[in-house]
Each structure stands twice: as C-alpha cells, then as structure tokens.
Amino acid sequence: MISLPSYLFLSFALFIAGIAVMVARKNIIAIMLGIELILNSAALNFAAYTRFANDNIDGHLMSLFIIVIAAAEAAVGLAIVIRFFQIKETIHIDDAAQLQN
Amino acid sequence: MDFTISTVAPIVLLPFLAFAINAFIVKRFTTLGVILSCASILGSFFYASRIFFHFLNVYNTDYVIHKTFTWFDLSYGEFPFKLDMGIYIDNMTATMLFMVTGVATLIHIFSTYYMKDDKRYGRFFVYLSLFTSAMLALVVSENLLSVFIFWELMGFCSYSLIGFYYEKEGAGNANIKAFMTTRVGDVFFLFGILAIWSVVGSVSFVDIYAALGAGKFNGLYALGIPLATLAGASIFMGTVGKSAQFPLQVWLPDAMWGPTPCSALIHAATMVAAGVYLSLRCYPLMEAGHLTYVIATIGGITAFGAATIALVQTDIKAVLAYSTISQLGYMVLGVGVGSYNAAFMHLITHAVFKACLFLSAGSVIHSLHDHHTHAHVQEMPRMGGLKDKMPFTFLAMLCCTLAIAGIPFFSGFVSKDRILGDALLMALHNKWYWIPTVLGFGGALLTAFYMFRMMFLTFFGEPRDKDLYDHTKKETLSWNRNVPLLILSVFTLGVFYAGSLSGQGIVKVAHEKYEWFQTLIAKPHVETFTAKAPQAFGWTDEGSMTVSEKSHYDPDHGLSEEEAHHVHHVHHIGALVSIVIAFSGVFIAFMMYITRKWNPGFWVSLFSGWYRALQNKYYFDDFYIKGLIQKGLIPLNNLLAFIDMGIYDRYAVDGWEKVNRAMFTMAKWFDNIIVDTVAVDGTGASVRFFNVILRTIQSGKIQFYFIMIILVLTGYIWTLNI
Numbered sequence: 001m002i003s004l005p006s007y008l009f010l011s012f013a014l015f016i017a018g019i020a021v022m023v024a025r026k027n028i029i030a031i032m033l034g035i036e037l038i039l040n041s042a043a044l045n046f047a048a049y050t051r052f053a054n055d056n057i058d059g060h061l062m063s064l065f066i067i068v069i070a071a072a073e074a075a076v077g078l079a080i081v082i083r084f085f086q087i088k089e090t091i092h093i094d095d096a097a098q099l100q101n
Numbered sequence: 102m103d104f105t106i107s108t109v110a111p112i113v114l115l116p117f118l119a120f121a122i123n124a125f126i127v128k129r130f131t132t133l134g135v136i137l138s139c140a141s142i143l144g145s146f147f148y149a150s151r152i153f154f155h156f157l158n159v160y161n162t163d164y165v166i167h168k169t170f171t172w173f174d175l176s177y178g179e180f181p182f183k184l185d186m187g188i189y190i191d192n193m194t195a196t197m198l199f200m201v202t203g204v205a206t207l208i209h210i211f212s213t214y215y216m217k218d219d220k221r222y223g224r225f226f227v228y229l230s231l232f233t234s235a236m237l238a239l240v241v242s243e244n245l246l247s248v249f250i251f252w253e254l255m256g257f258c259s260y261s262l263i264g265f266y267y268e269k270e271g272a273g274n275a276n277i278k279a280f281m282t283t284r285v286g287d288v289f290f291l292f293g294i295l296a297i298w299s300v301v302g303s304v305s306f307v308d309i310y311a312a313l314g315a316g317k318f319n320g321l322y323a324l325g326i327p328l329a330t331l332a333g334a335s336i337f338m339g340t341v342g343k344s345a346q347f348p349l350q351v352w353l354p355d356a357m358w359g360p361t362p363c364s365a366l367i368h369a370a371t372m373v374a375a376g377v378y379l380s381l382r383c384y385p386l387m388e389a390g391h392l393t394y395v396i397a398t399i400g401g402i403t404a405f406g407a408a409t410i411a412l413v414q415t416d417i418k419a420v421l422a423y424s425t426i427s428q429l430g431y432m433v434l435g436v437g438v439g440s441y442n443a444a445f446m447h448l449i450t451h452a453v454f455k456a457c458l459f460l461s462a463g464s465v466i467h468s469l470h471d472h473h474t475h476a477h478v479q480e481m482p483r484m485g486g487l488k489d490k491m492p493f494t495f496l497a498m499l500c501c502t503l504a505i506a507g508i509p510f511f512s513g514f515v516s517k518d519r520i521l522g523d524a525l526l527m528a529l530h531n532k533w534y535w536i537p538t539v540l541g542f543g544g545a546l547l548t549a550f551y552m553f554r555m556m557f558l559t560f561f562g563e564p565r566d567k568d569l570y571d572h573t574k575k576e577t578l579s580w581n582r583n584v585p586l587l588i589l590s591v592f593t594l595g596v597f598y599a600g601s602l603s604g605q606g607i608v609k610v611a612h613e614k615y616e617w618f619q620t621l622i623a624k625p626h627v628e629t630f631t632a633k634a635p636q637a638f639g640w641t642d643e644g645s646m647t648v649s650e651k652s653h654y655d656p657d658h659g660l661s662e663e664e665a666h667h668v669h670h671v672h673h674i675g676a677l678v679s680i681v682i683a684f685s686g687v688f689i690a691f692m693m694y695i696t697r698k699w700n701p702g703f704w705v706s707l708f709s710g711w712y713r714a715l716q717n718k719y720y721f722d723d724f725y726i727k728g729l730i731q732k733g734l735i736p737l738n739n740l741l742a743f744i745d746m747g748i749y750d751r752y753a754v755d756g757w758e759k760v761n762r763a764m765f766t767m768a769k770w771f772d773n774i775i776v777d778t779v780a781v782d783g784t785g786a787s788v789r790f791f792n793v794i795l796r797t798i799q800s801g802k803i804q805f806y807f808i809m810i811i812l813v814l815t816g817y818i819w820t821l822n823i
Contacts, residue, residue: 019811023807023808031803031804093802093803096803
C-alpha cells in the first residue's frame with residue numbers, strides 16, 4: 001500500500017511545479033495551467049489525508065469542491081485572457097502592468 | 102402730611118439736580134445756572150422746613166422717620182450679608198436739615214454778591230450745589246456706609262473749593278493738604294465701619310444702638326483692646342480729621358485759601374460740623390468704648406490751643422479759622438463730657454454765627470480793594486475805623502462776635518455755657534476732668550479776647566491805611582450783600598434755642614415748647630432702645646403719625662430732687678464763671694485796642710518764646726512737614742521705592758525676564774528641532790521614504806505579487822510552526 005508520505009511528496013512536487021510554472025512562464029495560459037497544478041496538489045492532499053482517516057469523507061468532498069472551483073476559475077480566467085487579448089493583441093503577462101507604481 | 106420719599110428726597114435731590122444740570126450749562130449760561138442753584142437750594146430749604154416744623158409739631162423725642170430699601174443682598178445660608186440704604190430722620194436730623202439748608206441758602210445768595218466778578222462765577226455754584234447735596238445726604242443717611250460715601254464726596258468738594266483759585270500756588274498746596282490730612286482720619290473711619298460690621302453685621306445706626314443695648318460688644322477684643330473702644334476710637338478719628346481736632350487741625354487754617362463764602366459754608370457751618378454730627382450719632386459707641394475722657398481732653402486741647410493761636414493772627418480770615426477750630430473743640434468737649442444736647446446745640450448755634458462771621462468778613466474783604474496790587478485786603482493791620490463805612494456789616498458781625506464770645510442773651514452763651522457747665526459737673530465727680538474743663542474755661546476767655554480784638558482792629562479806631570480807607574465805598578443796604586448777614590445775625594439770639602433768655606432756666610417761661618431744643622434732642626439710650634423695624638419706601642406713610650404723646654421738658658433731667666439741685670447749682674456757678682470770663686476777655690481787648698492803656702507789645706515781649714510758637718502755629722506744620730513727612734514718610738517712601746525698584750523690579754521683574762528669556766531659548770530649540778525638524782519635516786520624510794518602498798513593491802507585475810504572496814505565506818506558516 002502506498003504510504004501517506006508518498007502522496008504528500010507527490011502533492012508537494014505538483015505544488016512546486018505549479019509555483020515554478022506560475023513564476024517562470026510569461027504566457028498567461030501557462031500561468032493558469034500552473035494554478036491548476038497547485039489546485040490539484042491541494043485536492044490530492046485532501047484526498048490523501050481522508051484516505052488515511054477513519055470513517056470520514058470530508059476530504060473527498062473538499063476535493064470535489066476544489067475541482068468545481070478550479071473549473072469555474074478556469075472559465076473566469078480564460079474569459080479575462082480572451083478580453084485581454086482583444087485589447088492588447090497579446091497574452092504576455094508583462095504587458096498587463098498598467099497598475100504599476 | 103406724610104413724609105415719604107416724595108417729601109424727603111427733594112431736600113437732597115434738588116441741589117444735586119442743580120449740580121448735574123449746572124455742570125453742563127453753567128459755562129455758557131452762567132446767570133441761568135446761578136439762578137438754578139439758588140432756586141434749588143431755596144426749594145430744598147422749603148422741604149426741609151416742612152419736615153422741621155412737622156417734627157416740632159409732633160414734639161416727641163422718640164419720633165423718627167426710618168425708611169430703607171435693600172441696596173444689595175448677598176446672604177448665603179446662615180451668613181447674612183445684606184446692606185440697606187435709606188433715611189433716618191429724628192429730631193436731630195430735622196434740626197440739622199433746617200440749619201444746613203437755611204445757612205446754605207443765605208450763603209448762595211451772598212455768593213451772588215461776592216463772586217459776581219470772578220471769572221469762574223458759575224463753577225463756584227456748581228461746587229456749592231454738589232457740596233450742599235452731599236451734606237444733606239450725609240445728614241439723612243441711615244447707616245455709616247452712606248455717611249462715609251457722602252463724607253468723601255464732601256471731602257472732594259472741599260478740595261475743589263479750597264483750590265478754587267488754583268492759579269495761586271498756596272491754594273493748590275492748601276487743597277492737597279486739606280484732602281490728605283482728612284484722609285488720615287477717613288482711613289480710620291473706614292476701619293471703624295469694618296469693625297462695627299464685623300460685630301453687628303450691619304452698619305445702620307439703629308442696629309448699632311440695638312447691638313450696644315444687647316451687649317454684643319461685651320467681651321470682644323482685638324489686639325488686646327476692647328472692640329467697642331477700637332471701633333469708637335476709629336470713628337472718632339474720622340471726626341478728628343473732618344472737624345479739625347488736635348492733632349489733625351492743620352488743614353483748616355490753610356483752607357482759607359478758598360473764596361470766603363465757601364469758607365462760610367464748608368469750613369464753618371456744615372462740613373466740619375459733619376464730624377461732630379457723626380460723633381454725636383455714634384455717641385453710644387464712644388460711651389461703650391470708655392472713650393469719653395479722651396474725647397473731652399482732645400476737645401479741650403483743641404479749644405484752648407486754637408484759641409491761643411488765634412490771638413496772634415493778623416489775617417481776618419485766619420482769626421475766624423482758628424476760632425472755628427476752637428469752637429469745634431468745644432463741641433467735641435461737649436461730646437466727651439456727655440453733654441449731648443449742648444454739643445449739638447453748639448453745633449447749630451456755631452454754624453449760624455460762624456457762617457455770619459465769615460460772610461461779614463467776606464463783605465469786608467470784598468469792599469477793601471487795593472488799587473496798587475489789585476487784590477482784596479485781608480490783613481487787619483490795614484483796616485480800622487470801618488464801622489462808618491459799612492454799618493450793616495458791622496452790626497451783623499457785632500451780633501455774631503457777641504454770640505461767639507459768650508455774652509449772655511446770645512446763642513453762643515447758651516450752648517457753650519451748657520457744655521462748660523457739664524464739664525464742670527464732670528470735673529467735680531472725677532478730678533481728671535479738670536484738665537479739659539480748665540482748658541475750656543481758658544479758651545472761653547481767649548475767645549472773647551481775640552474776637553473783640555478782631556472787631557476793634559477792623560471796625561474801631563483810626564483807619565491805619567488811609568489810602569485804602571478813602572477808596573472804600575460806603576456800604577448801602579443791598580439784598581444779596583447785607584440781607585443774608587442780617588437774617589443770620591437775628592438767629593444769633595439765644596432765645597431761639599433756649600426758652601429762657603439766659604439759657605439757664607433763671608427766667609421761667611410760660612410755654613414749655615420754648616425749651617424745644619433741650620426736650621427734643623436726647624441721646625439714644627441703648628439700654629432701653631428698641632429697634633423699630635424700618636419702613637419701606639413708598640408714597641404713603643401711615644406709621645408716621647401714630648405718635649400722639651408729646652415729650653415734656655424735664656428741668657431736672659430725670660434726676661432726683663437733690664441731685665438736680667446739685668446739677669443746677671453747678672450749672673449756675675459755671676454760668677457765672679463764663680459770664681465773668683467773657684466780660685473780662687472783652688475788657689482786656691478793650692483796654693488793649695480801644696483805650697490803648699495796656700500795650701500788647703509788652704505781653705509779646707514778656708512771652709516772646711511762646712509768641713513765636715503761636716505765630717508758627719505751635720510748629721505743627723513744621724513738625725508734620727519736616728518731622729513726619731521729611732524724616733518719616735519720605736525715607737519710608739524711599740525705602741518702599743527701593744524695595745519696589747531695587748528689589749522687586751530688579752529681581753522679580755527683571756529676573757522673570759531672564760527666566761523668560763531662557764525659557765524662550767529652550768522653547769525655540771524645542772520648536773526648531775523637535776517640532777519643525779523631527780515632527781513636521783519627519784512626517785514628510787517618512788512619507789517620502791515609505792513612498793519609495795511602496796512604489797518599488799507595487800511593480801504591476803503579477804508574478805512579482807505572486808512571489809510576495811508565497812513568501813509571506815511561507816513566512817506565516819514558518820512562524821506558526823515555531
């Protein structure tokens with residue numbers, strides 16, 4: 001049986017990968033993908049903890065909620081990206097810096 | 102007839118109204134102002150005589166009109182602090198009102214003659230009106246405080262009138278001297294009022310009598326002295342200042358710098374009488390304070406000492422001034438020996454004959470005009486033989502001189518003799534009273550002498566200044582020059598004041614009302630005194646006429662037959678002695694100045710040291726100026742000036758400046774460094790500093806924000822784990 005640390009290690013790897021994608025990539029779509037990775041790592045964490053807890057499905061429910069929220073977030077984010085692209089003709093993240101200073 | 106505010110107030114208010122109007126109009130409408138003044142005092146005299154005759158009609162010793170209103174009331178809980186003002190009219194006040202208004206009216210009329218050619222003719226009447234109203238207000242005053250107020254007002258008027266000819270240096274000095282000398286007494290007077298207030302809680306005469314009767318002063322001490330003595334002595338010091346008693350008599354002779362009618366009004370008839378009036382009003386207090394012997398001695402010293410100084414004066418007004426001091430001494434002596442009635446009678450009779458004497462002197466002085474210096478002549482050595490030139494003035498002055506000298510049938514004899522008789526009575530009981538008594542009798546001799554010396558030098562003999570005599574016009578009877586004198590001289594007859602012509606009851610008269618003065622003026626007996634509640638002011642006066650019983654003259658003064666026999670016996674001896682003394686004084690003057698058998702120069706050379714002392718007024722002025730003022734007051738002033746300038750100014754004021762300067766430096770540093778640099782500029786700098794940081798952070802790059810979020814969250818979690 002796969003132990004809890006293995007799940008947590010996978011989740012951690014996913015989280016770090018997500019962070020890295022979010023920080024390193026300049027494409028907005030890619031950053032959103034990073035966000036998805038982070039959310040998934042969180043969902044995996046919940047599922048893993050519940051797996052090793054007795055008679056409790058709260059974590060599973062939480063994972064389902066995260067999946068739903070991720071879908072909604074992706075929809076909103078993509079809508080923003082499309083709007084952004086319509087205005088700026090690009091999806092490079094550094095062009096969305098009008099609020100600086 | 103009721104005596105409410107409507108009938109009493111005009112007495113005081115009419116002259117005051119005349120003053121208030123005249124003060125504004127008199128410069129332009131001089132004649133109108135003068136007429137207004139004279140008319141107002143005449144109206145005042147009318148109202149005063151109504152009251153006077155009302156009192157004569159009621160004829161009861163205990164009858165008073167006492168009305169008050171509350172001036173202010175600051176009572177708090179059990180601490181009463183309430184001051185009433187009002188009028189208190191008893192027989193004494195009514196007599197006083199009648200005398201003051203009557204004399205003042207005649208003096209106003211005379212002034213229209215005397216001051217006619219003066220360049221400040223109108224202003225003189227302004228002062229006269231204010232003065233008269235102040236005196237009348239003082240007389241009707243119900244309490245000591247309002248007495249004090251009007252007392253000071255009279256002091257001011259006296260100051261203005263003495264310095265009326267302010268161009269002359271002497272007049273300017275004299276009014277300051279008069280004001281400052283009376284001030285010494287006034288300070289004590291005010292102190293006395295406070296002392297009474299502290300015990301009685303009221304300054305009303307009625308309350309004071311009631312408190313004395315109830316023995317509130319018993320056992321109260323201040324500085325180891327009984328409080329009654331302290332209060333009585335303080336109030337008597339007010340009398341000493343105002344009535345020019347020893348040792349504060351120095352101002353009155355100098356007061357002769359004023360115009361002669363003002364001398365008649367202020368320095369003979371009314372103002373100086375106010376002092377005696379006050380000590381009569383406060384007589385029970387003086388008695389309770391056991392001050393009578395001190396008062397009698399001061400009166401005796403004043404009566405005798407001033408009479409001796411009058412012997413050597415050559416100025417006609419100076420003689421009268423010293424005779425005024427001397428006669429005031431008799432009044433005070435009368436107060437001291439318990440001769441309440443006679444002291445007050447002497448006040449009235451003296452007011453009449455002394456006003457007449459001053460007016461006569463004014464009449465003489467005004468007529469004698471020196472063509473070389475264009476000044477009026479007051480020196481008696483330049484007069485002489487004037488009785489042919491001015492017969493009416495001579496007649497009036499002769500009557501008054503007879504009165505003041507104490508010749509029988511004249512008013513001065515009646516009153517002065519009663520005082521001396523009472524003094525003799527006291528002396529027989531208590532040997533210490535021989536001092537004031539002998540001084541009083543000696544003063545009577547001198548009075549007769551110097552008054553007749555003045556008469557003989559002025560009106561008899563050969564004119565000593567022929568040029569002056571020839572230039573003097575013969576007197577014709579004029580309404581404003583001679584009529585006031587003649588009216589006053591009629592009232593120098595003793596019959597108006599005493600029923601018997603001699604004043605000693607030797608001649609019995611049919612109707613007892615002729616003894617009105619003896620009957621009505623009675624000293625307040627505090628033991629039996631019942632304070633009647635004063636009435637409020639109003640337009641009706643039901644309570645006034647309730648007294649129906651008339652007082653009777655008791656020739657035995659409430660004594661047993663044996664005692665009364667003794668008293669009358671002593672009084673008869675006193676009367677005989679005074680008659681002898683008066684006539685011998687006149688005789689000496691006659692021998693010296695008419696027949697010239699006795700040479701005054703012989704006496705001068707015999708008593709040359711004393712003569713010099715008399716000419717220098719016993720060195721009182723020298724003592725006060727060189728001794729008290731130059732040795733005492735001026736060094737004291739210098740010391741105070743040194744304390745003020747050398748210590749207070751230098752250390753306290755200048756030191757405070759230094760402290761302020763140091764504080765200023767510190768405050769300036771604090772302001773510059775702390776407030777400006779640190780607080781104000783520091784705020785700006787901190788804003789600028791955080792601005793730089795926050796600008797840098799707010800890059801607009803989402804990934805940077807994200808890194809910040811991560812870092813913060815990591816740090817947060819890290820903190821939780823620790």
